[in-house]
Amino acid sequence: MAIIEVATGKKLKASIALLANADFKQIAKKRYFFDWKKERGVSDLFKLTLQGESEILGLLALIDFPREFRVEIRLLCVSRENQGKDKKYEGIAGHLIAFAGRVAISKYFEQACISLLRKTELRNHYKVKYGFMDGGPQLFLEGPRLYELIKKYLS
């Protein structure tokens, strides 16, 4: 699944890369909700852009737990203009979650797992939309459900 431009239905290719220091100039809390500078050195930070463009559409913070073969999605945010019913592009969060799965699988193969600590009120939506499973306060994704998500968003 590509990123979809909602107004036209046009499918666009996305690119996900490590966040560089220079990127912080365009990352304001107003548009990306969290203080991403605080995450430097705590998490691995990634940005999603449309291929060949520099505007950041989404951000992702991952923490690796090698002993558990697990990658935790610590933070994720879609840029403000792409949130809610008036969003410009569809599929940004799905791409970022699938990317976290790709990171986990390339490190840990069949033992790979991604997880996130959920807000109670959002729990069911993560399960329905992305296939997450219950693991107590954490939701997790591994095995066939994870492969399907990766195929859906990144193939």
Add this chain to the structure above:
Amino acid sequence: MSYKKLLQENNNKDLAESFVFPVKLSAKRQKSAELQLAEARQRARDKMTDAEKLTARLMGLKFRMEDYFRAEKPNNEYSFGYFLKLYIELLNMKRRRLAEEIGIDETLLSQLINQRRMPPDYIPIRLELHSNNSIPAEYWFRIIERDREGAMLLNKAAMRKKEMKYVTGGISVHL
């Protein structure tokens, strides 16, 4: 804007499609969360079939290969030999068996793994067929190209010095 305000202005579905929020747990709850997750994962893993495990291994191999040949610079940790060895390990196979199954001598397979010989063109094709098209020949060819690029960069001066004696003429224009 606070989380509470976001909740007032958006429905839960829209929030879940735009955010993963940080959640703080006490040390006690953290410990219990880790245990619950480990148990739930174990239950999920017990249900995984051998085919699903193999799918994950091939996906992981493919992603590592992509990262290697798409990176801006060659990474010396990886090579054709590294990926070939990993392919054999992920299939839980003996080298001899893979050599037989792709119709080559085991010695050649070892030379390829140990980077003592450049892979002939038929090797990527046979590996593609062996993997049931899961790892396309193109991927192996791109790995070979990346290795050559890495070697050229590493031995840039020495390679030029060696070839200099064979070049007796040249053009005068320099771009």
